[in-house]
Amino acid sequence: MNPLEEIDVLCPYCNEIITLLIDCSQSQQSYTEDCFVCCRPIVVIVHLPLYDPLYDPMAMDSTAEQGTDDDLALSVQVRREDD
Numbered sequence: 001m002n003p004l005e006e007i008d009v010l011c012p013y014c015n016e017i018i019t020l021l022i023d024c025s026q027s028q029q030s031y032t033e034d035c036f037v038c039c040r041p042i043v044v045i046v047h048l049p050l051y052d053p054l055y056d057p058m059a060m061d062s063t064a065e066q067g068t069d070d071d072l073a074l075s076v077q078v079r080r081e082d083d
């Protein structure tokens with residue numbers, strides 16, 4: 001498995017698409033990354049259910065496709081630092 005995943009998100013300040021490189025070796029992490037476009041600090045919150053021992057796939061919406069190995073169920077939230 002690729003330990004680094006590239007994820008496109010929208011900057012909460014300028015709405016430009018920026019690509020984040022997520023370190024998948026940690027199940028949950030949050031950090032601040034400056035937007036490449038407007039240079040303002042974006043709070044990035046990463047959640048990797050596959051690596052979470054408390055994660056129960058049966059609790060998820062069963063309409064989600066299973067077995068696609070390019071889908072890590074990687075969840076990334078971004079928000080303004082001053083929110």
Ligand SMILES: [Zn+2]
Binds near residue numbers: 012035038
């Ligand atoms: Zn920006």
